[in-house]
Amino acid sequence: MTAIHFWKSCLGSDSVLQPLWDCMRLNYTDYLRSPLFPVVLTVSSYFVFSFPFLICDIVGDKWAWVQQFKIQPSHRPTASKLLHCAGITLYNHVFFVLPASVAQWAWRPPVDLPDQAPSLLELIIGVVSNLLLFDFQYFIWHLLHHRIRWLYVTFHAIHHKYSAPFALATQCLGGWELVTVGCWTTLNPMILRCHLLTTWVFMVLHVYVSIEDHCGYDFPWSTSRLIPLGIYGGPSKHDVHHQKPNTNFAPHFSHWDKIFGTHADFSFCTAMK
Ligand SMILES: [Zn+2]
Numbered sequence: 001m002t003a004i005h006f007w008k009s010c011l012g013s014d015s016v017l018q019p020l021w022d023c024m025r026l027n028y029t030d031y032l033r034s035p036l037f038p039v040v041l042t043v044s045s046y047f048v049f050s051f052p053f054l055i056c057d058i059v060g061d062k063w064a065w066v067q068q069f070k071i072q073p074s075h076r077p078t079a080s081k082l083l084h085c086a087g088i089t090l091y092n093h094v095f096f097v098l099p100a101s102v103a104q105w106a107w108r109p110p111v112d113l114p115d116q117a118p119s120l121l122e123l124i125i126g127v128v129s130n131l132l133l134f135d136f137q138y139f140i141w142h143l144l145h146h147r148i149r150w151l152y153v154t155f156h157a158i159h160h161k162y163s164a165p166f167a168l169a170t171q172c173l174g175g176w177e178l179v180t181v182g183c184w185t186t187l188n189p190m191i192l193r194c195h196l197l198t199t200w201v202f203m204v205l206h207v208y209v210s211i212e213d214h215c216g217y218d219f220p221w222s223t224s225r226l227i228p229l230g231i232y233g234g235p236s237k238h239d240v241h242h243q244k245p246n247t248n249f250a251p252h253f254s255h256w257d258k259i260f261g262t263h264a265d266f267s268f269c270t271a272m273k
């Protein structure tokens, strides 16, 4: 790609994403228009992204290179913990995700696919805006569900069953939390008037970073290491939340916890032991 083509794609006059978008919308029209497509996309992304971390957990000590990145090496998930989370995930999918999917399929008309792809810049700004909006919404929700005892016990305590998180614990959630998170990830791209391609990229990325938050490993390619200046929390920050539940309420970025004085890094956690 030439420099001129790159800047044109960023500015929107000749999107570099147009060939991809044309290929998708012309060859898979019925699938992409279906109200079920975002559900299938996010559910399948969840299992695809969880799988490598699950393998790391199952192989455990026999894979020393991977285990050097384990955030809490003395707390590896046992088979019973993995099965418990798999059971809750299955329960949530059968009793919440499936009915929500059927309702969408029954009541929501198929979406129209626009001819134009978003520019690269529009896509990046849209995805980052969605992550920032979700981060703010979940920070408030999360803070309230820790500060108000009834909310914590009734809805959020189930997610804190494990103080050393692992990938399958990502969806160790109560139904209310799952529905709330699902509503925000569905409605926010509409509120921000995002292109469908931007919406789907956000949804897939959001599933990935949610799993990464809980994976229990701080790999060299962790988002918190790729994004400089401590802007992004990543797995070690959310791991601290599971160890010290009155810290690190924001799911993605660090700024809200720093503003509200609830930020704690991993060194704080090890020093408290
Ligand atoms: Zn968590």
Ligand SMILES: [Zn+2]
Residues within 6 Å of the ligand: 142, 146, 156, 159, 160, 241, 245
């Ligand atoms: Zn929490």
